[in-house]
Amino acid sequence: MLQIDQVSSGYGDVRVLHRVSLAVEEGEIVSIVGANGAGKTTLIRTIMGTLGASGGEIRFRGERLTGRPAHAVARLGLAQVMEGRRLFPHMSVEENLMVGGDILRDPARARRNLDWVYGMFPRLRERRRQFARSFSGGEQQMLAIGRALMTGPKLLLLDEPSIGLAPVIVKEIFARIPDINAEGVTILLVEQDVRRSLKISARGYVIEQGRVVLSGTSAELLANDGLKAAYLGQ
Ligand SMILES: Nc1ncnc2c1ncn2[C@@H]1O[C@H](COP(=O)(O)OP(=O)(O)OP(=O)(O)O)[C@@H](O)[C@H]1O
Numbered sequence: 001m002l003q004i005d006q007v008s009s010g011y012g013d014v015r016v017l018h019r020v021s022l023a024v025e026e027g028e029i030v031s032i033v034g035a036n037g038a039g040k041t042t043l044i045r046t047i048m049g050t051l052g053a054s055g056g057e058i059r060f061r062g063e064r065l066t067g068r069p070a071h072a073v074a075r076l077g078l079a080q081v082m083e084g085r086r087l088f089p090h091m092s093v094e095e096n097l098m099v100g101g102d103i104l105r106d107p108a109r110a111r112r113n114l115d116w117v118y119g120m121f122p123r124l125r126e127r128r129r130q131f132a133r134s135f136s137g138g139e140q141q142m143l144a145i146g147r148a149l150m151t152g153p154k155l156l157l158l159d160e161p162s163i164g165l166a167p168v169i170v171k172e173i174f175a176r177i178p179d180i181n182a183e184g185v186t187i188l189l190v191e192q193d194v195r196r197s198l199k200i201s202a203r204g205y206v207i208e209q210g211r212v213v214l215s216g217t218s219a220e221l222l223a224n225d226g227l228k229a230a231y232l233g234q
């Protein structure tokens with residue numbers, strides 16, 4: 001579904017990603033793990049077209065993404081939940097969700113997706129009139145995921161959904177990811193919580209200093225001595 005082939009990108013003269021190659025098949029949950037500053041967010045930005053690639057090619061269902069503007073990438077069926085969530089604090093939950101739905105330019109479909117999102121996160125329905133700024137961190141993360149789902153994406157890119165959240169909330173959010181996947185949404189999950197992330201993924205890639213240094217099934221990665229020493233504290 002998503003093919004990333006020898007992609008390089010960065011900021012100005014600083015190259016962050018060095019010939020990264022990876023693939024995500026339709027229906028999978030795939031993890032990308034790596035330390036702070038490894039280039040995970042940069043990879044997501046490059047996929048979504050908010051950052052241009054300086055080399056290589058990205059394809060989604062056979063269509064070339066590299067060189068397309070971000071809004072055109074979103075229309076092909078990709079959605080992202082960025083680090084930091086980026087909600088509109090002075091808008092209600094439902095208004096925040098409808099901003100996601102507006103991309104569709106199809107009110108009837110946006111309405112259906114709203115029901116779908118509320119079904120997945122009943123807490124959002126209960127609090128639909130509340131301002132986003134009054135939400136806890138975990139609720140904000142649910143809302144950020146819900147907003148991304150409003151476009152009915154084929155591929156959802158999640159950037160560190162666990163960041164800054166209490167363990168009990170992280171558990172709740174991670175429990176929803178396989179449910180979202182079961183609804184037909186392929187997922188690329190970027191996380192520093194390596195164990196939790198690999199547990200719900202079929203496969204994963206390890207990125208260090210902008211390069212893919214290791215890949216395999218989640219079971220292989222969890223049993224890898226280097227990965228255990230670097231990321232699992234064993
Ligand atoms: N807007 C930017 N301008 C310049 N350099 C940047 C910018 N954003 C990130 N970088 C640099 O690019 C490198 C990779 O950053 P990136 O945010 O992709 O890492 P990450 O793996 O997502 O890290 P984290 O786990 O902390 O989120 C870092 O050295 C970072 O300082």
Ligand SMILES: [Mg+2]
Pocket residue numbers: 040041042083159160
């Ligand atoms: Mg990041």
